[in-house]
Every structure is written in structure tokens, then in C-alpha cells.
Amino acid sequence: MDVEIITIGDEIISGHTIDTNSAYIAKKLADIGLWVTYKSAVGDEQKRMEEAIYLALKRADIVITTGGLGPTDDDITKRAIVKVFKRNLVFNEDVLEDIRRRYDARGIKMPSINQNQALLPQGAVYLPNRTGSAVGILIEEDKKIFVALPGVPREMEIIVTEELSPFLASKVSKGSLRVIKLRTTGIIESALAEKIMHITAKLPESIRFAYLPSYGGVDLRIVSFGEIKESADLPAEELAKQLREVIGIYIYGEGDDTLEGVIGRLLLEKNRTLATAESCTAGLLAGQITSVAGSSGYFERGVITYSNRSKIELLGVPENIIDTYGAVSIETAEAMAAGIRERANVDYGVSITGIAGPDGGTEQKPVGTVFIATASKNGIRSKKLNLSKDREINRIRSVYAALELIRRTILEID
């Protein structure tokens, strides 16, 4: 079954807002074995919207729009829908009641403009929105499934996860489906492929296997189909088991796990604390660690030692180490990690120092040379990274490499 996603809104078409909704929907649908074949985007213009929906219904089995369901004048998706499907907008009392209840709960009188939100295309089913006033709209006609979702990411995400995804899963899969996503880091795609090729080369037709690379690592996605639950589950689990045996050391989590989330769980479980000392990444590592809600339970502090003076004052890095080896060196990285561990009085210290670029490179230490280190009761670990010429990419990849070094330090694995 082919899926097409249509993103609606002037802010998308003008490039002022980056469309992340269609990527979110595509990933969620892949988890239930549905693949997007086209994406398109149109502005807040009814005629172009109608054309886009019409075209999508011709070339796809499932069409999902996002955006343009708000109560104001420029939200005209519903008008386009009823035009394409040749229906009327009818008033839905349940939807209005839902919206009114949520306003009541906050002690606010519902603005009358919200009455528009209760108008739905005749015969449409609505997908409840528990965080906003724009419900999702679902129409089935001529073996096609059409869905309109709000454009506010948070609202769209909740409706997709709680309503749409289960509905489509029940609708489309004749049999059963199992998805396992293994998340790896610290190894590039081609090296991974070489290690597991003997396993992945001989997979049955009922299993799809994909590499999904990003700056943070490479995800391995297994999608297994079967007539019954067991015949989907067992081959997927068996394959995951085989992969774990060969490349388990690179796997930090599954599904929606993140490296910073995994580290957080480990630290909470073991009742340990962490502090950071960053130079070229200048706070991005700490920023990522603390993107986890509740990170104050284990993250004690961080320092951003951009200048040599700050490395000496805040971390006690010996001046002669900086003089002899340079501020960007394995020796300085190790002294930074040890320094923050001691001064913050935490279980784990982690450090990053490097040349992010575009300037500052030398022949011996070109742009992209980064050193990372961790300090724990078991001593110091450190690593040299040879990254790219791009400042932003170097900073991001350094953060992920440091997170992985923390994970391995906590788990005491190499």
C-alpha cells in the first residue's frame, strides 16, 4: 500500500518553517510496515490544496495531510477536503463538547471561533485531539483512506501515536508484523555492513532489513511479516539475537532509546553522578545530557573551558601539559576529565577538546582533530577522533562520541 503525505501551510512552502511532521509520520508508519512513496507540500491556497489531494488520491492508497485545521480564516484544509470529496461540512456536537470541556477545565470561556473546529466533512470519522482543538479527520472512500491531521507537531504526534497508527495497523496488515530497531553508534555503516553481511545476505522475503545512518550512529531496522503473531515475531527476534551476538558492543539501545536517555537510566540505577568539561563543543554535550527530563538527578555541573586560563583555573590542568602538548591533545583531554571529576566530586568526569574549525588547524592537528576522555574510579579512558572540515558537524559528532565513551565507561566495557 502506497502512502502520500501532504504538508500544508505558507510557512512550509516559504521555507520559513522546516517540515518535520512528514518525517515523523513516515517513520511511525514504517514501524507498522507502511512506506511513503511521495511527499508534497502546498501553501494555504485552496485550489492548489485540492489539486494536491486529488493527485495524491490517484497515486496512493493512503493520503495524509498535516496542517491548516485551525479555527482562523487562513486554515482552509477542510474546505478543500469537502470540495475534493464532494461533501458538506456538518456540525459535530461531540467534538464541540470535548473542546468546551477542556476550556472549562482551565476555567476559561471557550472563544466562539472554536465552533469552527466542530465542523467536519459529512461521513468522516474524527480522531480525538487531547492537547488541542483541531481533531484529526478520517474518510474512507473507494478503498482509499484519507486522513487530515493538525499541523502543530505535538498535537499531530499524539494523534498519530494514539489513534492513527493503531487504526492503520489494524486496517492494512492482513497478518502480523514485528519491528525491531537496534541503535548503534561508534561504527560507520560500511564497517557494520561488513561485520553482519553473512547474516543479512540470506534473509527470507518476509523480512526487510535497513541501515538508517545519522550523525549519532546507524540504526538497524528489522521489519518482519507473518501470517500470525509468532511467524512475524520469531524470525525478527532470531535475527536481532544474531546481530546482537556479532555487533552487540555497538548497540546502545532499541526503538526510541537515545544515548543520553540510556546514560541517564544507567546513572540513576547505579546512583552515580556525572560532570562535563568541554572546550570545542562549548556546552553542547551538557545540553544534550540535560535534554532528558530529570537529568538533575545525576548531572551535577559542567564547565566550558574555552581559554587556556579557564582550563587551568576551573580544572587544574597543569600549565606545562598545555605548554608541552597543546590545549588540543590527549594529555589535556585526560587532565580535563580527571579535573572535573575531582572538583565536582562526581563519579564520572567527561571531557572534549578539539579543533572544530574552520580555522585553527595545523599540519599535525588539522581541523577535525578532537580528543575525548572520561575519568572514573577505574582510571582514565581517552580517544582521538578524526572528523571533518565542518564546524557544526564536528561539534555534533564529538558530542555523540563522548556520550558513547561515557556509556562504555559506566558499563566498564571496551
Add this chain to the structure above:
Amino acid sequence: MDVEIITIGDEIISGHTIDTNSAYIAKKLADIGLWVTYKSAVGDEQKRMEEAIYLALKRADIVITTGGLGPTDDDITKRAIVKVFKRNLVFNEDVLEDIRRRYDARGIKMPSINQNQALLPQGAVYLPNRTGSAVGILIEEDKKIFVALPGVPREMEIIVTEELSPFLASKVSKGSLRVIKLRTTGIIESALAEKIMHITAKLPESIRFAYLPSYGGVDLRIVSFGEIKESADLPAEELAKQLREVIGIYIYGEGDDTLEGVIGRLLLEKNRTLATAESCTAGLLAGQITSVAGSSGYFERGVITYSNRSKIELLGVPENIIDTYGAVSIETAEAMAAGIRERANVDYGVSITGIAGPDGGTEQKPVGTVFIATASKNGIRSKKLNLSKDREINRIRSVYAALELIRRTILEID
């Protein structure tokens, strides 16, 4: 003239990579008065690619693709192009020579697979790529302009800025065009609109005016058309002048200026230094300040004081201030800013402390309560922010508010 952008690649269609290219192109084209009416995306599948290009050529005057120009087997955009335009691929000696020269310069033998990069559709003009091997391709036929660009963002951006944008500007504008983008922060769209409505309500037809809001602030874009340069320039400059008179205090820059870039320039000009003390943003402020190349010229250090102990140890925040007013308070924010200024021995100290959420809120200080402060030789400035329930948004908006407070502190304006 209508523009359609087609993004090509399985990674885009699957949602694994967020498409930022089409937004970049749309924004750059808006600066020369060209508006995107459709965007679409297809995977690495030749037939769908051909259909998408064919359709786009029917409904738009300018069609721009991005992606699929690499040398490997799954990069098949060129094959789709020659099919749609009924042309052959011919070998271009100049392109090959360019690529070979760049490999020579790095002392590497050119991999033979790169020969593919010198194959171009017959009659196409190529747009040089000075950072990669995939050149842009430009075909003019039947009053339509077709352009294929590489998918690597950095390479695409350079070709658009240096080659495509000047070409299209010369091609499409019969008369003259002037774009001025004023960048504001610290004021919401509706409040801005109220202040300048008396100016923007009576604009002539030859001027388009738009509000472009984001978490960092609201951009105001003026696009002015005229028969000759003067008749485009003068009305745009006059409007910009009027706006500056009314809301100049909120304008931190123009065009591609960023808040962190403006701050960097000010500090370098005045030969001043800066240090940061962050709690809830945990390094994101320092990360943004140091995203500017050369920021080591003025950014001395930063501390991330997540725990109370670290606020006391690293910043000298008096324990009784934390006990009396709380770690999230205007008093603590001010003590943090003063503390980092003194300890880092810099001209400006800046601090952020707040409750990012989702937990930690109280009735008096709900989630979204954030305090920011700066310290300079002129004393302390501080501000309370009342943000949202969303942890990530709160962190981003706190960073921008603190950057703006730094800018105003340096400029000594209220």
C-alpha cells in the same frame, strides 16, 4: 513565475533525514522575488522521479531538484532527467578536469567512480561545485528552467548562493528588485503588528511585506519591485527607515545577521570578553555563542551550575540567597551573572536559571519560569521570563532572551 522544488532520496521519503534543503532554497529565492508554490519529494526510484519532474514542469516555470547526483548506483537523478528531456548523457571534459584538480590538490588519486560525475545531459549548462564532485545541472527548454542540485546541504547551499541565485535573478526580473529583511527579537508578532500597523496598512502594490516568526524572534521582510533600480530601492529603504524609527530597539540585525554573530562583532570591535553561567539551559547558550567561528576571540569560559553546590562553588552565589529565594529566582540569577563575571575576569557575565519542565514547577513558580541576568561594569540587569510547558522550547527561548539581554547590555540600551 512559479517555482517547484523536488527533494530526492529514500532517506527523505522514509523520514530518516529531515528535508532542510527545500526550505533553504525557498528562502533564498524569496530574496530575489521568486515564490515556491509546490514542493514534492520522491525516493531513489527512477520512474517516480520522472513522473515528479514531468508534473512539476507542467505546473511550474522553474523546477529545482536536490539530491541523487552522487557517483554511486543509487544516484539516478541524471537518468531521470535525460528520460524526461529526451536527451543523452554526454561526457564533459571540463567537469572531470575540475574534479581531478581538487583530488590532486589533496594529494589523492581520483577514484575512477568519479568519472560518472562528468556525465551531463546534452545541452545542459553546469553550475560549478567548489566543495564536492557533483555539479549543478541547468537546462532551459520551452521557456521553462530546470535545475538539478546535489543533496549535500553545504554543496547545495554554495551553488545556490554563488551560481543559481544570481542567474535566476538576472533571468526573471524584468525590472529591479530590492529585499530588506529586518530581524527583531524580544517582542511577539501581534505586538509588533500593533506598533507598525499605521505604516504597513498603506503600502503600495509594488511592496510586499511579511512577518516571519520563529523561536528566536520575528523577521520583517520587505520586497520592493520597480522598473529601474531606484524605483525598487527607494521605497524599500524608506519603509525600512520608518520601521526602524518605531521599532528600532527590537531590531538586532538585517539579512543573514544572527544574534550570536552580532554579539560577536560587537565584542570584537570593543575588545571585550564574555562568560556564561547556565542552569536550566545547561550549555545551550554557550553552544550558540560559540557556533560563530572565531568566538574564542571573546568567549572566555562558561559554567553549567545544575546543582546548588556548583552555584556556590563555581560562582560564589551566597548560600543564604539560594535558601531564601530559591535556586530559581531573580536574586540567584543576578548573583550568578556577577559571580561568573568576577571569577572569569571578563567584561560581561550572563546567567540563566529556570524551571524548564516538565517537572519542578510550583504554584508560585510554574514550569516555564526563567530568570536571566547580565553583569557589566555598569552593574546588573535582570529579567523574568514566563514561558511554556515544553522543556525544549523553554530552553531555546531562554537562550534567545539571554542573547538579546547581552546585546542590550553591550550597547547600553534598555
